[in-house]
Amino acid sequence: MELPPRRNFEEVNDMAKLTIPEDELMRPGHMGCLGCGATQAMRFVLKAAGRKTILSIPACCWAVMPGVWPNTCLEVPELYTPFETTGASISGIKAALEVLGKDDVNVIGFAGDGGTADIGLQALSGVADRNDDVLYIMYDNEAYMNTGIQRSGSTPIGAWTTTTPVGTTQAWEKSPKKSVADIMIAHRIPYVATASAAYPEDLIRKVNKALSIKGTKFIQIFAPCPTGWKMDPGLTVKIGKEAISSRAFSLYEVEGGAIKINMKPKKTPLKEYLFKQGRFKHMPDYLINELESDLDSKWEELLFKEECSQKMLKKK
Amino acid sequence: MPMTIDEIPPTPMNTQDSRVVKTGGWRAFKPICDNSKCIKCWTCWKFCPDVAIAIGEEGPIYDYDHCKGCGICANECPVKCIEMIPENK
Numbered sequence: 001m002e003l004p005p006r007r008n009f010e011e012v013n014d015m016a017k018l019t020i021p022e023d024e025l026m027r028p029g030h031m032g033c034l035g036c037g038a039t040q041a042m043r044f045v046l047k048a049a050g051r052k053t054i055l056s057i058p059a060c061c062w063a064v065m066p067g068v069w070p071n072t073c074l075e076v077p078e079l080y081t082p083f084e085t086t087g088a089s090i091s092g093i094k095a096a097l098e099v100l101g102k103d104d105v106n107v108i109g110f111a112g113d114g115g116t117a118d119i120g121l122q123a124l125s126g127v128a129d130r131n132d133d134v135l136y137i138m139y140d141n142e143a144y145m146n147t148g149i150q151r152s153g154s155t156p157i158g159a160w161t162t163t164t165p166v167g168t169t170q171a172w173e174k175s176p177k178k179s180v181a182d183i184m185i186a187h188r189i190p191y192v193a194t195a196s197a198a199y200p201e202d203l204i205r206k207v208n209k210a211l212s213i214k215g216t217k218f219i220q221i222f223a224p225c226p227t228g229w230k231m232d233p234g235l236t237v238k239i240g241k242e243a244i245s246s247r248a249f250s251l252y253e254v255e256g257g258a259i260k261i262n263m264k265p266k267k268t269p270l271k272e273y274l275f276k277q278g279r280f281k282h283m284p285d286y287l288i289n290e291l292e293s294d295l296d297s298k299w300e301e302l303l304f305k306e307e308c309s310q311k312m313l314k315k316k
Numbered sequence: 317m318p319m320t321i322d323e324i325p326p327t328p329m330n331t332q333d334s335r336v337v338k339t340g341g342w343r344a345f346k347p348i349c350d351n352s353k354c355i356k357c358w359t360c361w362k363f364c365p366d367v368a369i370a371i372g373e374e375g376p377i378y379d380y381d382h383c384k385g386c387g388i389c390a391n392e393c394p395v396k397c398i399e400m401i402p403e404n405k
Contacts, residue, residue: 018371020362028367028382029334034342035386039365070317071337072330200362226386234387234400237363 020200021047030073032065035233037223037240039065040197041139042074042110045221048207051076053106054097056090058120059083060112061146061225062139086111087123090134106211109136114144117153117178128187128216135210135217138180139197141225149228153178156248157294158287160279161228172282176294181220185254190215193253196222198240202262206253213255222249230278239276246273247295250302258309261302270295335382339366343385345400351375353397360389360398 025046032039038061046053055078057063063080066072081089090109097105111120116138124136143161144150151161156177160166164173184192191213195203203221210217224240226233243249245265252261270292274280317332318324349360354375361369361376368383369376375397376389390398 018358018362022371024367026367027334028379029337029339030366031337031339032365034384035388036365040363043365043367066330067334067337069328070330070332071334072332073334232387234391236365236386236388237392 020044020204023047023050025051025075027073027075029067029071030065031067032061033225033227033233035226035236036061036065037197037225037236038062038112038139038141040200040236041137041203041221041223044197044200044203045108045110045137045207046074046076048204049076049106049108049211052104053108054093055079056081056086056093056107056109058086058109058111058115059146060115060139061141062110062112064146083115084119085123086115086120087125087127087136090136091127091130091132094132094134107134109134111136111138112144112146113138113140113142113154113180114150114152117180121180121183124184124218125187128184128189128218131189131215133214133216135207135219137207137219137221139221139223141223141228142177143225143228145225145228154180157291158274158280158283160230160282166282170282181218181252181254184218185259187216188257189218191217191253191255193218194220194222194249194251196240196244196249196251197224198222198237198244199251199263202251209253228279230281231276235276239273242268242273242276246270247299248273250299252302252306258313259302259305260309261306338381339384340381343380343383344403345385345387346380346403347378347383347385347387347389347398348401349375349378350397350399353395355395357394359392359394363388363392 026043053076057078058081066074086109090107094107140154143152143155149161150163151173154177155173159173164171166172181192181194191210193206195206224236245268251263351374366382366384368379387400390400
């Protein structure tokens with residue numbers, strides 16, 4: 001089929017000051033929902049990683065988003081893998097590239113939160129154990145969104161999903177959000193970071209940094225999902241920023257055991273963040289207060305860890 | 317595009333450009349930019365999840381064949397020069 005010439009950046013005016021790379025490796029026409037945070041995450045990651053990249057994508061939203069055969073919206077090769085094997089497959093791709101003598105190709109595993117926190121955890125642990133030179137990215141939309149909003153290990157307390165229903169029963173999510181970043185820090189890999197699709201400059205800097213380091217790297221990207229979170233699709237970026245300021249998610253990076261918090265915005269009430277999303281509409285006040293004090297103590301812990309790491313770095 | 321079974325590669329590979337899929341039909345609200353107010357900060361281009369905004373001389377150029385009308389550009393615009401207009405008008 002004859003395609004129209006791609007309206008790209010030939011006409012970019014010299015005055016345009018772009019804060020992120022302008023090379024576009026994702027095409028329009030993908031199957032993502034309106035205002036999808038995961039597509040933004042992929043776009044920024046590819047902008048950072050460049051054309052010499054091989055992606056491995058398990059069953060997740062991104063398994064359907066490139067489109068129905070024979071379409072694809074990505075300009076880099078990708079490999080669809082079974083749900084639990086992202087870690088193993090990126091190890092295998094890297095080993096094959098080593099045999100071929102190609103050491104300038106980035107190998108990136110791009111999995112959702114269910115495929116990382118629940119199903120793919122053992123393969124991820126394995127790749128971290130072997131310390132293969134790959135980057136694992138988990139985009140965190142806090143439930144199994146692709147299959148119809150079922151709860152995952154990454155779903156926060158109080159959230160509605162189809163398997164934690166709210167109505168006549170009050171069966172909302174009871175267990176706290178699993179911190180996969182902490183699990184990865186415990187593996188003592190060279191680089192662990194959390195990022196958000198609402199802060200692309202920070203995300204791109206982290207991906208670039210991760211790709212410059214040898215060994216297994218892990219980045220968790222917070223990606224709001226308007227469909228599953230029952231919110232206005234236009235608020236994706238606002239919610240992403242509010243999650244950071246209300247301490248529901250924090251941005252930090254850990255390099256060689258030393259933790260550094262990248263963003264310390266002024267605290268905004270957690271209630272404002274929660275009530276913009278339909279999945280938290282039912283939450284009673286006592287639960288919100290409980291959650292807020294829990295998140296605050298987690299934030300204090302993080303600040304304390306940062307202080308300790310700085311002392312540790314000074315000693316070195 | 318392969319036409320017979322012999323032409324299909326043994327491993328199914330997605331090779332066709334996804335721009336043949338016109339996702340613009342999903343749209344309920346159409347973004348219209350008032351270029352006279354645009355300060356050319358390109359925040360709209362930066363956050364567009366559909367890659368449907370190109371950088372133009374005067375302001376953003378929308379690809380209405382693919383824009384799904386999510387409204388992120390209108391919400392994030394610092395000078396609020398993008399308006400979301402219902403498609404049925």
